[in-house]
Amino acid sequence: MSDALLETRDLTVRFGGHVAVDGVSCAFAPGQITTIVGPNGAGKTTYFNLISGQIAPSAGQVLLRGSAITRHSVAARCRAGLGRAFQLTNLFPDLTVFENLRLVVQSRRHRGFDLFSMASRQRYMSDEAAEVLARVRLSELADHKVSELSHGNQRKLEVAMLIALDPLVYMFDEPTAGMSVDEAPAVLELIAGLRGRADRTILLVEHKMDVIRNLADRIIVLHNGALAADGDPAEVMASDVVQEAYMGRAIEDV
Known part of the structure; x- marks a missing residue:
């Protein structure tokens, strides 16, 4: 083992x-x-x-x-590299799909939670969030509030946020x-695409x-x-x- x-x-x-x-x-x-x-x-x-x-x-x-x-x-395990979709990706219903995902990217990079100022100044965070949204086919809903999404699309966003967290x-x-x-x-x-990650x-x-x-x-x-x-x-x-x-x-x- x-x-x-x-x-x-x-x-x-x-x-x-x-x-x-x-x-x-x-x-x-x-x-x-x-x-x-x-x-x-x-x-x-x-x-x-x-x-x-x-x-x-x-x-x-x-x-x-x-x-x-x-x-x-739970938080310490998350920092150590454990990621679980439903527990770690609590959705913020009054934020947009894109803002929810960008917040995860920002958190993973240890930038704190000043979502609207810091993240907007650091283009790479927005680019990474947009890339993950495209992978789960949610790009067209990026500007929609999470509260407006169907249940299925909320589940897709949860998975996207776990992917953005990039745990072990x-x-x-x-x-x-x-x-x-x-x-x-x-x-x-x-x-299925995550299977190729030899370190995950x-x-x-x-x-x-x-x-x-x-x-x-x-x-x-x-x-x-x-x-x-x-x-x-x-x-x-x-x-x-x-x-x-x-x-x-x-x-x-x-």
């Missing part, structure tokens, strides 16, 4: 008598898209919350580039949820089987909070654990 960019070791969280995540150990290498699947209530989002710092574990560790970040705050670890929690058939491809293409890794929680098949280099399956399967997408997708989970039948204890 020495080449892992992100790693969890025996990661566990209990809520009263309920074990929501049960001793999950996984290492995530750079240059790879790992999709996390499982039935509702399997612990996928809770596992994401433990990694990103939304909740504290009862036991176990989270490591980034070999260093423990288990007790770090991208964490996407159902990035195409709420998007139409026409809106989703731009986001999926963008995520991507974690994806997703339920849509076509998305999983097209994007995943690796699949891990959670069931009752425990790691039930981990490996090559074709093999995992054909396993009894996945077949039973998605057919809605009871899964035997693993």
Whole structure:
């Protein structure tokens, strides 16, 4: 596991008598898209919350580039290189699409938050924001307030803002949820394009089987909070654990 960019070791969280995540150990290498699947209530989002710092574990560790970040705050993990779409890209509804994105670029470059003066004086920030907007096909909406956007376009903006943040670890929690058939491809293409970054890794929680098949280099399956399967997408997708989970039948204890 020495080449892992992100790693969890025996990661566990209990809520009263309920074990929501049960001793999950996984290492995530750079240059790879790992999709996390499982039935509702399997612990996928809770596992994401433990990694990103939304909740504290009862036991176990989270490591980034070999260093423990288990007790770090969400903000500290962000500075260290963890990026999660819905938690880090809170949209400002009264600002425009472009202003939201430029604010992220400015923050990443440690320029503070004087959005309207400093960012306007530094052309490269605006150019970078415009480039990301073009990549997610939101350029035509750049001057629209976020409050005017459809749900699908707000999700696209969230993904764009995570891309602009440029973390070491991208964490996407159902990035195409709420998007139409026409809106989703731009986001999926963008995520697929990140695979080529040899110094980045991507974690994806997703339920849509076509998305999983097209994007995943690796699949891990959670069931009752425990790691039930981990490996090559074709093999995992054909396993009894996945077949039973998605057919809605009871899964035997693993």
